[in-house]
Amino acid sequence: MGRQRHGKRVLQSDPVPHRKEEKSAVPHRKDKKKKPDIGKLFINISIGLCIFSLVWFFYALYMRSTLAKRVITLHPSPRVLDDNSTSPAMSPERFWGSYRPQVYFGMKTRSPRSVVTGLMWMRQFSEMDVSLRHTCEQGDRLQSYGWLLHDGVSFGVQEIRDSDFTLTTEFVKRMGGEHGGDWTWRITAKQHSSAAQAPVISLMFYVATDTQGSLQAHVEERNRLGSVTGSSEELGNFKITFRKPSAGEAAGDKYATYNYLKAGSQGLEKLTDIVRNSLSRRFLFSTPSGEKRPYIAVDTHKPPQHQHQHQQQQQDPRKESDFVVHQVTVQTPFQVEVLFESGSFRDRPDQLVGAVMTEELERRKAAFDLKFERTFGLQRKGYTPSQVKFGKAALSNMLGGMGYFYGQSVVQSAYNEYPLLYPQGALFTAVPSRSFFPRGFLWDEGFHQLLLARWDPQVTREATAHWLDLMNTEGWIPREQILGDEARSKVPAEFVVQRNENANPPTLFLALQELLEQLPDGGGSGDPDGPAPDPAHPTVRFLRRIFPRLQTWFEWYNTTQAGRLPGSYRWLGRDRDTELFLNPKTLTSGLDDYPRASHPSPDERHVDLRCWLALAAGVMARAARLVGEPHAAAAVSLKPERVHVPPGTPRHQFPAARLVRVVRGTPELQYVNALGYVSLFPFLLQVLSPDSPRLQHVLRDMRDPEKLWTPYGLRSLSKSDPLYMKRNTEHDAPYWRGPIWININYLAVRALHHYGNAEGPYREAAAALYQELRTNVVGNVYRQYLETGYIWEQYNDTTGRGQGSHPFTGWSALTVLMMAEQY
Numbered sequence: 029m030g031r032q033r034h035g036k037r038v039l040q041s042d043p044v045p046h047r048k049e050e051k052s053a054v055p056h057r058k059d060k061k062k063k064p065d066i067g068k069l070f071i072n073i074s075i076g077l078c079i080f081s082l083v084w085f086f087y088a089l090y091m092r093s094t095l096a097k098r099v100i101t102l103h104p105s106p107r108v109l110d111d112n113s114t115s116p117a118m119s120p121e122r123f124w125g126s127y128r129p130q131v132y133f134g135m136k137t138r139s140p141r142s143v144v145t146g147l148m149w150m151r152q153f154s155e156m157d158v159s160l161r162h163t164c165e166q167g168d169r170l171q172s173y174g175w176l177l178h179d180g181v182s183f184g185v186q187e188i189r190d191s192d193f194t195l196t197t198e199f200v201k202r203m204g205g206e207h208g209g210d211w212t213w214r215i216t217a218k219q220h221s222s223a224a225q226a227p228v229i230s231l232m233f234y235v236a237t238d239t240q241g242s243l244q245a246h247v248e249e250r251n252r253l254g255s256v257t258g259s260s261e262e263l264g265n266f267k268i269t270f271r272k273p274s275a276g277e278a279a280g281d282k283y284a285t286y287n288y289l290k291a292g293s294q295g296l297e298k299l300t301d302i303v304r305n306s307l308s309r310r311f312l313f314s315t316p317s318g319e320k321r322p323y324i325a326v327d328t329h330k331p332p333q334h335q336h337q338h339q340q341q342q343q344d345p346r347k348e349s350d351f352v353v354h355q356v357t358v359q360t361p362f363q364v365e366v367l368f369e370s371g372s373f374r375d376r377p378d379q380l381v382g383a384v385m386t387e388e389l390e391r392r393k394a395a396f397d398l399k400f401e402r403t404f405g406l407q408r409k410g411y412t413p414s415q416v417k418f419g420k421a422a423l424s425n426m427l428g429g430m431g432y433f434y435g436q437s438v439v440q441s442a443y444n445e446y447p448l449l450y451p452q453g454a455l456f457t458a459v460p461s462r463s464f465f466p467r468g469f470l471w472d473e474g475f476h477q478l479l480l481a482r483w484d485p486q487v488t489r490e491a492t493a494h495w496l497d498l499m500n501t502e503g504w505i506p507r508e509q510i511l512g513d514e515a516r517s518k519v520p521a522e523f524v525v526q527r528n529e530n531a532n533p534p535t536l537f538l539a540l541q542e543l544l545e546q547l548p549d550g551g552g553s554g555d556p557d558g559p560a561p562d563p564a565h566p567t568v569r570f571l572r573r574i575f576p577r578l579q580t581w582f583e584w585y586n587t588t589q590a591g592r593l594p595g596s597y598r599w600l601g602r603d604r605d606t607e608l609f610l611n612p613k614t615l616t617s618g619l620d621d622y623p624r625a626s627h628p629s630p631d632e633r634h635v636d637l638r639c640w641l642a643l644a645a646g647v648m649a650r651a652a653r654l655v656g657e658p659h660a661a662a663a664v665s666l667k668p669e670r671v672h673v674p675p676g677t678p679r680h681q682f683p684a685a686r687l688v689r690v691v692r693g694t695p696e697l698q699y700v701n702a703l704g705y706v707s708l709f710p711f712l713l714q715v716l717s718p719d720s721p722r723l724q725h726v727l728r729d730m731r732d733p734e735k736l737w738t739p740y741g742l743r744s745l746s747k748s749d750p751l752y753m754k755r756n757t758e759h760d761a762p763y764w765r766g767p768i769w770i771n772i773n774y775l776a777v778r779a780l781h782h783y784g785n786a787e788g789p790y791r792e793a794a795a796a797l798y799q800e801l802r803t804n805v806v807g808n809v810y811r812q813y814l815e816t817g818y819i820w821e822q823y824n825d826t827t828g829r830g831q832g833s834h835p836f837t838g839w840s841a842l843t844v845l846m847m848a849e850q851y
């Protein structure tokens with residue numbers, strides 16, 4: 029942090045000495061009349077100094093506030109997205125969506141203060157205490173949950189396996205009117221164990237506003253909330269109808285009891301607590317056999333918000349929003365539908381319920397299946413129906429995990445004593461994990477979009493545009509986006525503040541590379557003599573729009589993360605306290621605890637960052653040519669293929685120079701002998717040319733079971749490395765020090781495919797290894813999914829078992845691309 033201290037010292041302390049000199053100059057003038065020349069000189073000097081110090085003082089003040097504000101000043105180039113780009117007028121089909129990945133089932137619109145809808149549920153008469161489900165929590169220990177089908181736009185089918193019953197949650201949208209149209213939800217509950225008594229379940233459907241809009245509850249006989257009407261800025265008027273449950277589509281009504289709650293909420297993150305605090309056991313469920321049993325329900329008679337409201341008014345200036353809950357309690361099996369109808373949709377042919385809903389669902393499912401096969405061709409490749417179903421679930425979870433967030437990051441630069449609020453911003457993004465990381469992560473997103481770009485390039489363009497619009501004037505994008513109170517409520521305080529020195533791999537260039545490849549007429553080939561692509565193509569228009577931001581982004585990496593030697597780069601933001609950690613972490617690199625220099629210093633060089641920049645430079649050059657930018661030549665100057673390995677390097681990997689703690693004596697500059705993902709980067713990002721003799725060593729080390737090879741994929745750190753599976757601190761389990769990660773394995777499989785198809789001496793070896801690694805990774809992720817019900821954050825390198833957060837259908841879903849052999 030040398031820069032920080034330097035900056036402050038210059039600005040704060042310099043004016044002070046000048047003022048001292050100024051004081052001491054004054055007596056001279058009175059005492060020594062005989063030397064008028066010298067006196068005048070002193071006067072002049074002191075006036076000069078006085079002016080100089082004043083100017084300097086105000087300049088320093090000005091600079092200080094300017095520099096302090098830089099971190100929260102947005103990039104000056106026109107935003108990629110117009111303010112209205114996600115409005116129902118501009119993008120009606122994508123207005124409503126399952127953009128609340130952090131809840132098991134819920135929908136909202138792509139607007140800053142959206143009305144939200146959602147589902148909570150609870151098993152009645154269970155041994156355990158209240159088992160209220162709402163936000164995705166690993167602690168709920170659900171057997172599995174996730175989207176089986178989801179097209180990202182118009183429908184989705186999710187299956188949730190709770191203790192002894194399964195909920196299927198489906199939605200279908202229908203366009204019409206000016207506010208994003210209608211939708212219908214259908215929840216189907218089935219018992220899945222063979223217990224004698226079918227479980228009784230309460231579903232709690234809710235609607236909540238977020239500081240704007242209003243809701244009216246319409247209560248029918250017997251405490252039953254029949255519908256909610258309401259209005260909001262972007263939705264206009266609307267009506268939500270809660271239909272009665274039935275035993276099945278054809279069957280009649282089922283016995284059910286009803287409860288409702290109408291409350292005020294001080295924020296969406298408080299909804300679970302409001303419901304929990306309002307539960308009462310004073311209601312009776314009369315089983316069809318005649319038995320009466322007390323059950324748990326929201327209580328309309330003692331609204332909990334009364335006392336709550338009183339407290340909150342003093343502490344929380346936020347406006348109270350409307351919150352309405354409809355609870356229906358039924359014994360399985362049953363099915364229930366909820367209907368959202370937009371007020372401006374006037375010529376609706378019929379209601380989207382019952383048989384009409386079934387028909388619509390079937391139609392969308394068929395269209396999805398067709399598009400999936402056309403896009404990925406898994407059946408054609410001979411995969412079994414169960415494997416194809418897995419592939420569909422992996423893709424659907426990434427699509428169904430897309431979120432729309434709005435709010436402010438908390439950021440800090442070297443010039444800020446305290447963290448500041450970043451400008452309000454919107455982010456449409458996929459998320460790594462609905463339970464553990466339900467928000468945007470910069471380096472994950474590039475991997476997500478590799479998959480999504482095949483399915484729907486428009487999603488990739490929109491998500492990338494949202495990310496780039498969050499860039500500040502320096503070219504920095506906060507890497508973890510914790511936008512809004514709901515997102516913040518899930519993040520430990522120490523991770524909230526984002527610092528503007530810190531980078532994260534610019535993986536969005538991977539996604540842009542994919543968009544370039546997709547262009548017709550060889551637009552993506554990079555061949556300067558190839559035919560020019562259609563300037564009206566959405567991707568070309570998009571590239572033109574984002575280009576100024578891309579340039580700033582690239583330059584930000586190229587300057588702030590530059591190492592001491594020309595052409596070298598290093599990750600800033602490493603842990604500073606070397607005493608605390610076995611090896612200070614490098615969270616910014618994305619590979620948190622992967623071994624690096626034992627003593628972080630400006631002399632470090634990080635080969636992975638250098639390779640990321642080589643990738644970025646290549647994509648910039650192609651994009652520049654496409655949009656006719658003269659900077660193409662400058663961008664090409666950072667050409668790949670020049671991996672800098674000094675003569676006499678003991679080992680064949682491509683390590684970066686780093687400081688390593690030497691057992692005796694002071695640390696000295698040397699290569700870190702860790703073999704693992706970072707050593708592979710020149711290969712992973714295809715910086716090595718196909719005839720490089722280094723490929724041979726890479727392939728050999730990858731295939732060595734004592735080093736990186738396992739039957740389940742490549743482990744992150746060689747088994748022979750001293751830090752292999754070592755804890756960083758007592759409480760810090762190994763993360764990138766052994767386990768198998770799917771994003772890097774995807775890059776490895778993709779690189780093997782590349783080298784296996786490129787002319788060169790190692791072509792056959794690469795092709796053979798390609799088949800082997802691909803089979804291992806795909807086989808294991810699939811097997812674990814069948815066994816555990818989930819796709820996982822990482823996989824154990826000795827057993828293959830899924831580990832860490834789950835479901836993790838962020839980059840682990842890249843398994844689909846490996847199945848499809850699309851790279």
Ligand SMILES: *[C@@H]1O[C@H](CO)[C@@H](O)[C@H](O)[C@H]1NC(C)=O
Nearest residue numbers: 110111112113115116117118
């Ligand atoms: C959306 O915004 C753009 C740019 O501000 C404007 O040109 C366009 O007319 C707007 N479209 C609608 C439907 O409001």
Ligand SMILES: *[C@@H]1O[C@H](CO)[C@@H](O)[C@H](O)[C@H]1NC(C)=O
Nearest residue numbers: 583586587595662663665666
């Ligand atoms: C990146 O930085 C290097 C070293 O400062 C410079 O020579 C090069 O031109 C920069 N590249 C681009 C594309 O700005």
Ligand SMILES: *[C@@H]1O[C@H](CO)[C@@H](O)[C@H](O)[C@H]1NC(C)=O
Nearest residue numbers: 762766767824825826827831
């Ligand atoms: C993998 O599983 C083995 C055996 O259960 C265990 O000892 C080891 O710690 C696990 N590895 C990781 C990375 O957790």
